[in-house]
Amino acid sequence: MTMTLEEVEAVIIEKAAKSPKAQLYLNDFYKCDPDRRPKEINKIVHELVTKGKLQYWSSGSSTQVAHPDRIKNEESTEGVN
Secondary structure (H helix, E strand, O other), X not given: OXXXXXXXXXXXXXXXXXOXXXXXXXXXXXXXXXXXXXXXXXXXXXXXXXXXXXXXXEOOOOEEEEOHXXXXXXXXXXXXX
């Protein structure tokens, strides 16, 4: 059974929020719905960024995607030992 767009969005947001890694590559989301092509997943992720539910993060050499709360947590703890 194919997931609805809302279900796929929820799975993607949950993965971004609960993944062991704070930032994920786009291809990390491809398994969220194996019935959809990678291009469709990319479009869904971009829409979630546009809606403010996810956020792009750049390391300088590559662009990743993260949950906005996790980015804030990562940035607030940088340089703290």
